Amino acid sequence: xxxxxxxxxxxxxxxxxxxxxxxxxxxxxxxxxxxxxxxxxxxxxxxxxxxxxxxxxxxxxxxxxxxxxxxxxxxxxxxxxxxxxxxxxxxxxxxxxxxxxxxxxxxxxxxxxxxxxxxxxxxxxxxx
Amino acid sequence: xxxxxxxxxxxxxxxxxxxxxxxxxxxxxxxxxxxxxxxxxxxxxxxxxxxxxxxxxxxxxxxxxxxxxxxxxxxxxxxxxxxxxxxxxxxxxxxxxxxxxxxxxxxxxxxxxxxxxxxxxxxxxxxxxxxxxxxxxxxxxxxxxxxxxxxxxxxxxxxxxxxxxxxxxxxxxxxxxxxxxxxxxxx
Numbered sequence: 001x002x003x004x005x006x007x008x009x010x011x012x013x014x015x016x017x018x019x020x021x022x023x024x025x026x027x028x029x030x031x032x033x034x035x036x037x038x039x040x041x042x043x044x045x046x047x048x049x050x051x052x053x054x055x056x057x058x059x060x061x062x063x064x065x066x067x068x069x070x071x072x073x074x075x076x077x078x079x080x081x082x083x084x085x086x087x088x089x090x091x092x093x094x095x096x097x098x099x100x101x102x103x104x105x106x107x108x109x110x111x112x113x114x115x116x117x118x119x120x121x122x123x124x125x126x127x128x
Numbered sequence: 129x130x131x132x133x134x135x136x137x138x139x140x141x142x143x144x145x146x147x148x149x150x151x152x153x154x155x156x157x158x159x160x161x162x163x164x165x166x167x168x169x170x171x172x173x174x175x176x177x178x179x180x181x182x183x184x185x186x187x188x189x190x191x192x193x194x195x196x197x198x199x200x201x202x203x204x205x206x207x208x209x210x211x212x213x214x215x216x217x218x219x220x221x222x223x224x225x226x227x228x229x230x231x232x233x234x235x236x237x238x239x240x241x242x243x244x245x246x247x248x249x250x251x252x253x254x255x256x257x258x259x260x261x262x263x264x265x266x267x268x269x270x271x272x273x274x275x276x277x278x279x280x281x282x283x284x285x286x287x288x289x290x291x292x293x294x295x296x297x298x299x300x301x302x303x304x305x306x307x308x309x310x311x312x313x314x315x
Contacts, residue, residue, distance in 0.1 A: 022214045033264075038257045112275055
């Protein structure tokens, strides 16, 4: 988790999270691979819709020296993520929208289930 | 009609009889074939093509399952993925995990076909996390995700019906009990 000057808020279940999807994680039929939701020790980074939108989420990669055209953006409803069940927390950095999906376990059986279910509940906002 | 009444070339036909009962002898269950309902089935499925990569055999593919080769061939691009192929620092892939994935898929499909006359659904073979390979079956009624580890030995699976039924577990790629894996049946 990060520290910033922004207040950490509770994210309501009805809100939306945005996550960038790299073109290498999408197959020729535009299907998102389970790999797009990898196990990450410090959580899966997403952006909270209260402070951003899909377009800004896509363009945010410029800050990291990457090309926006290599990315699409999907949305996830917070309540559906929590129903998996995973934790969703607000984790503002310099980016006030930054949030984390937590409790994705390291490689073991239920890691697969979570990757498959995250893939199942996301919806394209900006196609690649 | 009984088996003895027919003189069929054994390399072309096989005698198949449904089981009508079983008995137990020396702690083994013996199946009793129902000869009244027996048929001679063309042995087409047992004509196979060997699939190999870089000189290593990855398995025999019965003619009925040759449709799987398209998805396998398509997945070869994974071997060309170098470190940081997704701009997120993911590692590249070795032949070990890819070859093990193909071996598993062919063995799994062949076993189900030979033992149960089931043709498996065609999966997608994807790059997975940390050098592993994902094999994903996704149809209207179920999804099954098998992950073959980077070492080509350890595998795990998860399956659900998108709603209220799930199953998951681990297995070894080289020796697995088909009865303990979900069946990716082709509808």
